[in-house]
Amino acid sequence: MTDLPPPITPYLEPAAKELSEATDPHPRIYEVPPEKGRDILLGLQSDQSVPRPEVDEEWVDVDAGEWGTVRTRIIRPKGATGPLPVVFYIHGAGWVFGDDKTHDRLFRELAVGAGAAGVFPVYDRAPEAKYPTQVEQNYAVGQWVLQHGAEHGLDTSRIAVTGESVGGCMSAVFALMNKERGGIDLKAQVLLYPVADADFDTPSYLQFAEGYYLTRDAMKWFWDAYTTDPAQRAEVHASPLQASLDQLRGLPTTLVITDEADVLRDEGEQYANRLREAGVDVTSVRVAGMVHDFLLLDSLRDTRAANVARKLAVDALRAALHDD
Template sequence: MTLDPQIADLIEALDSGFPPVHTMTGAQARAAIRSRFVANPAPEPVAAVADHQVPVDNGRIDVRVYRPDAEGPLPMLVYAHGGGFVFCDLDSHDGLCRNLANLIPAVVVSVAYRLAPEHRWPTAPEDFYAATCWTVEHAADLGADPARVAVGGDSAGGNLAAVTTLMARDRGGPGLAAQLLLYPVISADFDTESYRLFGRGFYNPRPALQWYWDQYVPAVSDRQNPYASPLHGDHGGLPPAVVVLAGHDPLRDEGIAYADALEAADVPVTRCSFEGGIHGFMTMPTLDIAHRARQQASRALADVLGR
């Protein structure tokens, strides 16, 4: 297994520059990550971008809707950004969402779920589920097909997408056509082989990944709940999944385990494996491997949604 050459050239700087979030409060970590963000002065064009608000329990959350220049009604992807359940936002994932909208092509609805530790589990998955319900209800207004709605996300967002498929099945809807899971957070197990191999020196260190869980689900007993760790759930009757796996990722093994569990429950799974990738690589647009992964995952999702 070989690290992608472009990543290999950057990994020392990436790893040494990763903020020591496990020594911070949630607000401090959020500020540290936000300070590193540089907006693209020339974002990838899409046909339209519109912001909306969605009612949730005890408040409202923002969503951003991207429509590509394509004839509809289009499929739709409801997307949850990564960031350890603690940071990142609509702006941090603007570039990825624009690109996915054009590549699939689909209407992409990016969801600003409420963040930990101020809003601990299960606020984030309930927010994302509510946004998914809103999206399906308003699909026609958004130029999309309510029968072809997928949920997706990267890292922590992949967790929320996976959990939302469980919620939708358990609660009798909405009907979902697919799930797109990009190196998802699936289980609070820090003793896997991939954690041992890649928990240091590969950009997202084990102390940070454990700290995210401490902020999000501080009660260890709650981490066995399938709505927190979807690996522990019943996986029957879930929608087809496209799962992106990064070879040099502490979360690699839980992603593999989830793909295996879905397949064991007769859920169709498309695995997109990038052995040279690290956790978070698809949001690094300077990397060629990031664009290959976006293209492959988008094609796989389009195939599922076109069935």
């Protein structure tokens, strides 16, 4: 048997290479206390000169029962009237970092670009809150939208879910939970370089373990903050790649976008393959020359990769939410 050739070494876009080199020195964001790490990410995302669509916004507090109260942001394109379809956005950043401020630009771009309102649950972060708190809170906000969205100008018959990284994981789980429990009839899920499993030994994990912004050790740390229990990690609501074909059948039209130099690349593409095997209408796109978080980070916003991937995501959401 002929040995397989070695994997291709990515040639990164200049901005991605610069980011990878800048974030390589210690201490890394996961090597400092969570509050300091949150401040670091907020600082990276606080450049007010970066353009973002204008919106009208409101805030609501959603009662999630035993899971607490979830502060939730609702945005609409500036001056928009009448019921609007909904982009339900679940943010990433390792379950530990990120919030409505760090993800503000991308949230606006996806919702406004799709001609939709946006709903953003500010779920409780790890390690203060452990799995399954986050996915239960997201589901509760989805149920609130279904029951009360019309009072806030939301068309609850046209909802799509999207998220990046662990937000992509929880978006996939959100779709699974709505199928299992009943609730939102989602029109689409758009999963941006998602976490899909707690397996740190895939080829992409091994190839990109160091030197490409998101490291293997970082993902181990994020998972430990979320749950250290192997049985919980194997649950479908934590690792959607563990779902059976029966559980995946009937899920909404799906777009999965991965990036070349990312430890998470293979599991995202494996999840797309499983969806396809289950008969789901799925498209999977790998963006070359790019690293994790390229759609989120302001420093990578104007790269060729981000421009193309953002358009793909917006077009997929718009097509799913509008009949024309």
